[in-house]
Amino acid sequence: MAFEDRAEYFIAVRAQPIAVGLAIVGLVCLGSAGYIFLTPTVDTVSEETNVQTIESDVDTTAVVTGNTTLYDRGTTLRNRSVYFTSATPELTFVVQTAVPADQSVELTHVLTFEVVGLRDERPFFTERRTLINKSTTTTNGTATESASINVSDVRRDLQERQAVVGGAGEFQITVQLNVSYATEDYEGTISASTPFVISGQAYYLSEELSAEETRSTTVTREVRRPPTLFEYGGLGVLGLILFGVSATVIRIERTADTEALKVNIIHDRNDEWISRGEFPTESDKQYISILTLEDLVDVAIDSGRRVIFDPSIDAYAVIDGDEIYYYAHDADETDMWLDF
Secondary structure, three states: OHHHHHHHHHHHHOHHHHHHHHHHHHHHHHHHHHHHHHOOEEEEEEEEEEEEEEEEEEEEEEEOOOOOOOOOOOOEEEOOOOEEOOOOOEEEEEEEEEOOOOOOEEEEEEEEEEEEEEEOOEEEEEEEEEEEEEEEEEOOOEEEEEEEEEHHHHHHHHHHHHHHHHHHOEEEEEEEEEEEEEOOOOEEEEEEEEEEEEEOOEEEEOOOEEEEEEEEEEEEEEEEEOOOHHHHHHHHHHHHHHHHHHHHHHHHHHHOOHHHHHHHHHHHHOHHHEEEOOOOOOOOOEEEEOOOHHHHHHHHHHHOOOEEEEOOOOEEEEEEOOEEEEEEOOHHHHHHHOOO
């Protein structure tokens, strides 16, 4: 019971500040719970509005005009992975751009065909040919432009240049797409490029030629979120608990016998010097009252004696010859028992 006695004694002698502190914290918890209940949380939410997408793709088409066992003459080939100059010496690029259909959009399509001579990845020759450069306004959401090149002529020119350069360099061809746009809310440019490969009689675009961009406007708004029961209820319950604990502290202060608790604590602390026994009451003994149990233990230590505890009268004594030093929590009752 030593811990319980110490805890009760601590609370009893400091009851007022402990009770006031608990009550104040409880009041703060209840106030906070009320504030949270009456004040909803405001969150800021971001949303993307007025989303618009501009997308442009380049298709390739070629009509079979040469003699070949691969295709019938007059057949139109579209977006093939490879073409052959012997069958389709002319290639057409078709640029198709999709824009928002609910407004007027200004577009400028530029498609270039560029030949670059390189040595050690450093250019020594550049020729740029513009196949398409046209501005238009569309209101139906699409715009299409097209242009053709004679790949046989390009191949012949490339061979002649390569013959001049020999092993000193090589030529690369690039097709470049640039589409400028201006909607009612946005403007900008999308771009894409891909190598145009000529190998023997075969030619092809190394990759698909397409570009896309999505534009939007970020709008923020406030959203009120009501508090949850956990948020304000937890604080409210904690506040009530603290008020209950504060009332318990006051009750302990009013009912606790602090002197008895103090005696119990000292008894426990000096238990090695105390033995249970009966209080001697012979008339020839001299009884000396000691004010505190702690002082009585000091007497026992100084005289090399033990403290005798008589639970029947709740009294302690140190017997030193004819002298009996004693301490009792209820001195009046002990004095009557000793017939003083």
